[in-house]
Amino acid sequence: MSRTKKNQESTILDIAAALQLSPATISRALNNNPNVTPATRKKVTEMAGQLGYRRNNMALGLRNNKTHTIGLIVPRISMFFHAEAITMMQNALYEKGYNLIISQSNDSPEMERRLVDTMYSSRVDALIVSCTLDTQDFSHFDVFADNDIPLIFYDRVPPAFDGALIIRGDDFQGGYLAGTHLAETGCKRIAHISGPLTTNLYRDRSAGFFKALKAAGLPVYEHLVFYQPLTYDNTRTALKKMFEHREKPDAVFTANDTAAIAVHEFARENGLEIPRQLKIVGYSNDPRCAIIRPAITSVEQFPGKMGSKVVEALMQMLAADRETALNEPITIPVQLIRRMST
Amino acid sequence: MSRTKKNQESTILDIAAALQLSPATISRALNNNPNVTPATRKKVTEMAGQLGYRRNNMALGLRNNKTHTIGLIVPRISMFFHAEAITMMQNALYEKGYNLIISQSNDSPEMERRLVDTMYSSRVDALIVSCTLDTQDFSHFDVFADNDIPLIFYDRVPPAFDGALIIRGDDFQGGYLAGTHLAETGCKRIAHISGPLTTNLYRDRSAGFFKALKAAGLPVYEHLVFYQPLTYDNTRTALKKMFEHREKPDAVFTANDTAAIAVHEFARENGLEIPRQLKIVGYSNDPRCAIIRPAITSVEQFPGKMGSKVVEALMQMLAADRETALNEPITIPVQLIRRMST
DNA sequence: GTCATTTATGAAAACGTTTTCATAACTTGA
DNA sequence: TCAAGTTATGAAAACGTTTTCATAAATGAC
Structure with a gap:
């Protein structure tokens, strides 16, 4: 387990200094911006590797006002239905370059409220929710709708919610x-x-x-x-x-x-x-x-299908400009599985 | 569902402007800094509420180099053992003010490697991992040890790892x-x-x-x-x-x-x-x-107990200065549950 | 060889906080 | 009333990126 201790996480400025280039060029090289010489790009990526550079997502998020992070609130991840749905969502989102912050309300509306606030503070790009059994008042979700941040309810959903998409089983x-x-x-x-x-x-x-x-x-x-x-x-x-x-x-x-x-x-x-x-x-x-x-x-209930549907809809919402979309509720069909008990 | 559209997420500067105060004071008031007049604090919190202010965690993280976010990588959340352990960790961490980013490697070492990289880029304050069944090469975790970011393996762990804590069942x-x-x-x-x-x-x-x-x-x-x-x-x-x-x-x-x-x-x-x-x-x-x-x-295997142990150890690691700790591996006892099959 | 155009690079501002240092405004004790 | 402390506030820098605008270098057309 031999390792070289690097006490500093290196930044784009370190690469710039090492290469006698400006940070702007480094940024461009790293982001495959077309107008940067292949030679420079090569030098930059090599030096980045050498310095163990990894982009700082905090800085990126602050600059671009995008975190590439999606929030998820479910009552409990140990429920089979949710575990399946989450797995599907996570895989799909990951492929699209998004992270998922999963959290559990434990079926407590109070906890749900706190989590929504935390998610907002973390500036998630969108929020996916399956509500508590006892959630009657949905006003804590307003902050998302108010700020035009995509909001999707699935499975356990409010009867209606202006500015959110609702996906549920039949x-x-x-x-x-x-x-x-x-x-x-x-x-x-x-x-x-x-x-x-x-x-x-x-x-x-x-x-x-x-x-x-x-x-x-x-x-x-x-x-x-x-x-x-x-x-x-x-x-x-x-x-x-x-x-x-x-x-x-x-x-x-x-x-x-x-x-x-x-x-x-x-x-x-x-x-x-x-x-x-x-x-x-x-x-x-x-x-x-x-x-x-x-x-x-x-x-x-086809939890996996519901999961993919959620992500699919979410991608549309993230791509669309605010005015389009936020369509009709979506319903996923169900199927009776006959076994020996009947 | 009546809501007032606020097209701008409000910042500390908005509060400052509205109150004719400096952003520094607003920050102090919001963070319960002792030397700010109770009167000012009151005005600030009121205005913050009125403006729907919520702290931007990206900015905070960038400034303080702390995200209050912990990364978790498990093979699969749908496994009973992990679902239980995760639930316990998440609740404990939330109470301490930490968010948890959960992700699944699907038992693919390649995916695990990618996830570790993403977690690092997201600047998680610590990483908790239960490895893939097939993870033989653990070098992708080095970046955490190299940068002195707390790293904990549990359940499925490397035989040894310099700079990480190992917690496992017996x-x-x-x-x-x-x-x-x-x-x-x-x-x-x-x-x-x-x-x-x-x-x-x-x-x-x-x-x-x-x-x-x-x-x-x-x-x-x-x-x-x-x-x-x-x-x-x-x-x-x-x-x-x-x-x-x-x-x-x-x-x-x-x-x-x-x-x-x-x-x-x-x-x-x-x-x-x-x-x-x-x-x-x-x-x-x-x-x-x-x-x-x-x-x-x-x-x-007492997954809940393992979860609490992980968080407990993690809190120590986050509190301690680098030199202390990173102690001996921890082993959680097991118990045979006798049932009719024997 | 000159001028116009394209192409690669750099300077600087911005994102929203916190914190150090400085300063203005108050207390207090004689 | 004044000096000596406190206490509350402000100005400015910093965190690590990206991006706009400007400019220098290179190319091409004549």
Whole structure:
């Protein structure tokens, strides 16, 4: 591990001094500016290499008012959906020469607010956001719209936001597919465990589901519908209540996969045979659904596709002059993945 | 969504002009410098709010040669271990006033090299890295050590690196625990599916495992040991080979959980009863291990703990003057989580 | 060989902060 | 009231680039 200690990070001025040239020429040479002699360019790049020169992005950003950095705020990167989407975005952005600053709100609106401020101070060239489940007030994002900095919401989005682009999965359709599928397999009393209706996701999934039930001529049983944070424990409690009731469900549609897995375990523990006695449909197509036995039917959201769509739209926004674009919301189709649980 | 368009991002000079004060005073007021009159401070903060002022971090970074940004390079954020560790780091760093730039090498050494360069250009205050499986040459990290920028490797680390801190799980002990445990449950022919030996992780896990076998007086069967990328498909192929052999294994220790799950599925498909006919131990304690039935025994690495340790060490490095510190490697203990598969 | 044109280079300003040094304005103690 | 300290403010330089404008050098046309 032999290394030569260089105590100074070298700058464009060092190269200029070493070569008896002006910093302007060095800058031009390094940026492939056409009117600089090939000979000089060669000398410059060689000296740059020799001095271990690397451009200082801070100075560049200050000068050009561009950071080539995109901010991203998600509730949690460990969620399968987000991990996939982020990976796709990051790779695509990197190829375009952009860095991504990822941060997590941990589903806390307060944290989200702070992060938005930090992102603005860092002068990101654009901001991509998937909101907190509880974000009701979206005014902290105004600073981006006000300053014409591209802003994209995806997945968990505000109902509408002037000056931002909205990209989301077709949650209504997802709920509808789930409901229709369960109805077609002959279920009569279909329970529904949804998340809090403060977010678009669950509102739409539920709406689609109910529409499917109605279309199939099935009733909605009040005691079989829950709106609550979709944790493992919450789901267990809900199930316990349901099964204490006289009219027990013969199927459950949960608005995420963690809940679906909770249902699965509950069924196993209580000797309910899946799918004969209880059918299950989850949402998101988390890999865990495919591993558990019997495997769980779920709604695929194509996170990677959503990620590429976000980047694609973003590139357009960055290229376009302010007046164009900021188009209509974009919706990504979903697909029901049938497995053994139904 | 009513907003007032401000076409100019306001600076400290705007505040100064509006208040008939010098930029120096504004800066002081905003930074809680003690010698500025409370009255002035009040006026300044009020005006700042009114003008929607937010400090420009680029300018700050250029001036102070500090970005308050930490770089992170991991193979893949979707891996459970990394997602957990990152979350912990990010939260801890944020509280200390640092931003985190996360990026993924996708296990490509070439990409890793490019990312290191980008991170350097972005003048991160420190770099945290978990290497590629195939990173053999670590010279691209020299630029950090050369310029005395704190550098921390964790999990997948170089054998040694002058000028960097190394934090890793106790992989040797993990392998040892797995081997001992299987020996104690009475297994005689224990197979081992490991990853490529290019990385410390698998070298150490395997070494620990073999040591345990030796201690228990068990032989190592050549035909039951595999070193290969630990994908689902590779594992299936390896198993097929093993079970075509006359002396079939009665247990498998895989060096990650994806492989363990592949073994699990193979067993089920081939009518091998777990744990009676085949016992399984995985590595990482991925949540999937707990969901599958029978649940898989695995080695817990405490990713969160490793994350906090990284940040803790980093803070020390950032505070210390160059001469102190850059201490000995740190090892995080592991723990065998026993489940139904053994 | 001269003049006009192109081409390569340099000087200097700008981006938005912070900080050193200097100075003006206040206190305080006799 | 005055000298001696404090305290609050300002002026200017610095961080490392890029870019406009100017100019020197080189080329080409006659």
